[in-house]
Amino acid sequence: MNKGDWFIEEFQGQAGALSFKVDEVLFEGESPYQKVKIVKNSFFGNVMLLDDLVMVTDKDEFFYHDMLVHVPMVCVDNPENVLIIGGGDGGSVREVLKHQGVKRVVLCEIDKMVIDVARKYFPDLSNCLDDKRVEVMVADGIKYIKEHKNEFDCICVDSTDPIGPAVGLFTPEFYGYVKDALRVGGVMSAQTESPSWTLERVVGIRKNIEAAFGNAYLYLCPIPCYPSGLWSFALGMKSDKDPVKDFNIERSQIVAKQCKYYNPEIHKAAFCLPNFIRDALK
Numbered sequence: 085m086n087k088g089d090w091f092i093e094e095f096q097g098q099a100g101a102l103s104f105k106v107d108e109v110l111f112e113g114e115s116p117y118q119k120v121k122i123v124k125n126s127f128f129g130n131v132m133l134l135d136d137l138v139m140v141t142d143k144d145e146f147f148y149h150d151m152l153v154h155v156p157m158v159c160v161d162n163p164e165n166v167l168i169i170g171g172g173d174g175g176s177v178r179e180v181l182k183h184q185g186v187k188r189v190v191l192c193e194i195d196k197m198v199i200d201v202a203r204k205y206f207p208d209l210s211n212c213l214d215d216k217r218v219e220v221m222v223a224d225g226i227k228y229i230k231e232h233k234n235e236f237d238c239i240c241v242d243s244t245d246p247i248g249p250a251v252g253l254f255t256p257e258f259y260g261y262v263k264d265a266l267r268v269g270g271v272m273s274a275q276t277e278s279p280s281w282t283l284e285r286v287v288g289i290r291k292n293i294e295a296a297f298g299n300a301y302l303y304l305c306p307i308p309c310y311p312s313g314l315w316s317f318a319l320g321m322k323s324d325k326d327p328v329k330d331f332n333i334e335r336s337q338i339v340a341k342q343c344k345y346y347n348p349e350i351h352k353a354a355f356c357l358p359n360f361i362r363d364a365l366k
């Protein structure tokens with residue numbers, strides 16, 4: 085919804101909203117999957133909107149991409165093969181390539197229009213897609229994952245919210261296929277929505293991950309441009325490792341030198357949950 089030259093992202097049934105001034109509309113289109121819009125804002129820079137929901141901004145994309153990628157990657161011994169489901173802007177792929185030893189990153193994004201606009205309006209995120217270790221697939225992650233067993237060391241589910249083509253990326257069945265696609269010792273991370281605005285949704289997603297993996301580790305990160313500013317992620321681990329006690333501190337310190345948000349202390353602190361979330365997860 086817009087009001088004059090202000091963009092308004094409503095949530096909680098119009099009870100609340102996130103809003104910012106639109107200085108310029110850079111792109112507006114409709115793919116077979118969603119409305120795609122790129123707008124310019126003097127504070128956030130370029131902003132990608134999918135079905136009028138904020139997806140990524142120049143200003144604060146690193147919070148999300150750092151935490152979706154580096155937390156699982158340092159919980160895996162020697163990750164070489166990585167899969168990103170969704171993530172058509174390229175930010176998650178860029179972060180994966182910061183890990184020495186990565187040989188192959190597959191990006192499985194359903195909507196080619198997202199990749200095309202990211203290449204034009206978010207070069208800092210999408211330039212990495214031309215790296216020779218990257219394979220870009222325009223495909224449905226729900227289908228792709230069923231065709232790849234025991235292939236990946238780390239899988240990051242970098243999806244839109246559980247609506248439209250992404251609904252199937254939050255089910256126990258899907259997480260079961262993700263587990264099958266991981267090698268033993270592999271780790272999945274997924275964005276799991278806002279624990280302050282939609283706690284019941286977060287609890288449900290975590291339950292689905294636990295049903296598939298036998299474990300699910302929720303962790304938090306502030307994301308200024310998302311509703312409420314507080315976001316959650318979760319790990320599913322195909323091992324009996326603990327993501328806080330057993331992560332590779334050396335690799336964490338090395339990659340942290342290239343990050344604006346992630347570091348070993350943030351890694352550990354992210355898994356500390358406030359009482360209202362702990363109680364809801366019981």
Ligand code: SAM
Nearest residue numbers: 170171172193194195198224225243244249250
């Ligand atoms: N990485 C961004 C961020 O900072 O939050 C936002 C996420 S990214 C833009 C979400 C992507 O998931 C979208 O490009 C959308 O097209 C893609 N997607 C949704 N459902 C999908 C599916 N079933 N398979 C593959 N990609 C999907």
